[in-house]
Amino acid sequence: MPNDDKLTPSNDKPIPAVSKPSSSKDMPMIPMSDWDLDDNPPMVPDYPDVPKALNENPNLVADPRNYPKKKPVKRETHPSGWTDMSHILPPEIHPLYKKAWLGALELNNRVVMAPMTRSRAALGNIPNTINATYYSQRCSAGLMISEPTQVSDQGIGYPGTPGISTREQIDGWKVVTAHVARTGGKLFMNLTHVGRISHPSLQPFQSVPIAPSAIQPAGEVFTPKGMMPFVVPRALEVSEMASIAEQYRQAARNAEDAWLDGIEIDAANGYLLDQFLRDSTNQRTDEYGGSIENRSRLLFEVIQAVCSVYPSQKVGVRLSPVNPLNDIFDSTPQETFEYVVEQLNRFDLAYIHVVEEHPSTFDFQRLRTLFRGKYIANGGYDAARAEAAIVEKTADFVSFGALFIANPDLPLRLRERRDYNAPDIATFYGGEAAGYIDYPSLPY
Numbered sequence: 001m002p003n004d005d006k007l008t009p010s011n012d013k014p015i016p017a018v019s020k021p022s023s024s025k026d027m028p029m030i031p032m033s034d035w036d037l038d039d040n041p042p043m044v045p046d047y048p049d050v051p052k053a054l055n056e057n058p059n060l061v062a063d064p065r066n067y068p069k070k071k072p073v074k075r076e077t078h079p080s081g082w083t084d085m086s087h088i089l090p091p092e093i094h095p096l097y098k099k100a101w102l103g104a105l106e107l108n109n110r111v112v113m114a115p116m117t118r119s120r121a122a123l124g125n126i127p128n129t130i131n132a133t134y135y136s137q138r139c140s141a142g143l144m145i146s147e148p149t150q151v152s153d154q155g156i157g158y159p160g161t162p163g164i165s166t167r168e169q170i171d172g173w174k175v176v177t178a179h180v181a182r183t184g185g186k187l188f189m190n191l192t193h194v195g196r197i198s199h200p201s202l203q204p205f206q207s208v209p210i211a212p213s214a215i216q217p218a219g220e221v222f223t224p225k226g227m228m229p230f231v232v233p234r235a236l237e238v239s240e241m242a243s244i245a246e247q248y249r250q251a252a253r254n255a256e257d258a259w260l261d262g263i264e265i266d267a268a269n270g271y272l273l274d275q276f277l278r279d280s281t282n283q284r285t286d287e288y289g290g291s292i293e294n295r296s297r298l299l300f301e302v303i304q305a306v307c308s309v310y311p312s313q314k315v316g317v318r319l320s321p322v323n324p325l326n327d328i329f330d331s332t333p334q335e336t337f338e339y340v341v342e343q344l345n346r347f348d349l350a351y352i353h354v355v356e357e358h359p360s361t362f363d364f365q366r367l368r369t370l371f372r373g374k375y376i377a378n379g380g381y382d383a384a385r386a387e388a389a390i391v392e393k394t395a396d397f398v399s400f401g402a403l404f405i406a407n408p409d410l411p412l413r414l415r416e417r418r419d420y421n422a423p424d425i426a427t428f429y430g431g432e433a434a435g436y437i438d439y440p441s442l443p444y
Contacts (some may be wrong), residue, residue, distance in 0.1 A: 049171040098417050102352025102374055103313035105186055107142035110390060111411045112399035114378050115145045115190035119160035119430040127162045127172035133437045137408035139185025145264050148192040151251035153204045157194030159224055160430055164254045171182055173258035188262040189255045191248055196233035197271030197326050199223050209233045212275050212282040212419040217327040238286055249305035262314035263306050268355055270326025273299050292339050303347050309384045312348045320355035324361045333362055341367045349373050365394060385415040409441040
């Protein structure tokens with residue numbers, strides 16, 4: 001459509017313009033198109049029709065064109081109670097606290113919450129709202145790894161630990177993941193089977209726990225009736241191995257149904273897969289025992305099963321080469337775990353999560369060198385050690401356990417070198433809110 005000033009002239013006599021007496025008090029309106037979205041006028045507009053007197057003798061306070069631009073402050077308070085303060089943090093911060101990629105996921109920082117048994121699941125080993133609150137309080141971690149979650153009732157080792165094998169458990173985890181997603185967190189599920197670290201009172205039909213070999217672990221296990229000695233486990237038959245891998249496959253399907261971001265396969269801390277890897281607990285003479293190639297066979301079959309559900313770049317493996325927890329050791333740990341880690345490269349996994357022991361003669365850096373994915377270090381790290389590990393490239397991410405129990409805002413405390421809440425060890429396992437979701441965050 002043509003503009004008004006280019007319309008064809010009419011034969012009619014022009015209508016004389018009505019003159020309006022000018023007033024020195026009249027001010028032109030600033031075009032709305034020149035105002036920004038914050039309702040602030042432009043800082044340096046060019047208006048030739050502004051009265052000359054105002055341009056020669058500007059009143060910098062009264063002239064709306066010189067109002068300072070507002071800088072909105074982002075303060076997003078999440079339902080879990082923590083507040084996003086990223087807008088007031090220094091622009092240049094340590095690499096430990098910057099965004100980084102872990103497999104297929106971009107994480108907000110390199111601080112990871114390690115898997116920790118808390119025994120707060122409801123009847124039926126079903127996650128509930130108190131678990132949802134617990135994880136959402138800690139979602140400032142770049143990645144949270146869930147407490148060890150049994151792949152089946154056969155994998156239960158402690159009362160009150162969550163499972164992922166029933167419809168009720170899946171729905172319970174959905175409550176957790178919904179809270180985590182709403183608060184911007186990332187949550188992987190640690191899938192585990194405790195093997196011989198159990199008791200008939202915890203097993204379906206009071207069955208004897210399973211293991212690679214019928215070797216009784218030293219020590220006691222906590223049961224609904226209190227502490228009781230471990231029993232001699234039943235050695236798995238070769239024909240049963242496929243069912244173990246299938247338990248992990250189905251658990252991964254259920255975790256996907258419950259909206260978990262990824263999977264960590266727990267082959268550490270003396271549980272079933274670790275029992276197969278180490279020669280103190282695996283004394284088999286068939287294709288699942290003897291050489292390290294045979295002892296690692298079940299782990300590789302489990303990884304293959306899980307990766308048939310989740311992309312391999314959303315899967316990691318946890319290892320503890322020299323951790324003696326649950327009465328376990330290996331006669332040649334360096335040789336054993338170098339082979340395991342080198343073979344893990346076949347699966348293109350996102351990471352390995354290694355429980356380190358310091359001091360130790362074990363060369364953990366050798367594992368980092370051999371593995372092509374990311375390396376998460378775990379084992380008594382504080383802020384200074386964690387930052388040094390990132391700078392010196394001895395780790396890609398660092399995970400924290402007990403510190404995260406008592407400090408839901410741990411990444412902020414690490415970064416600002418703030419004091420930590422003192423953990424209440426008596427409430428680590430079992431109970432309700434006390435020692436679980438009542439630890440205070442920093443007051444801002």
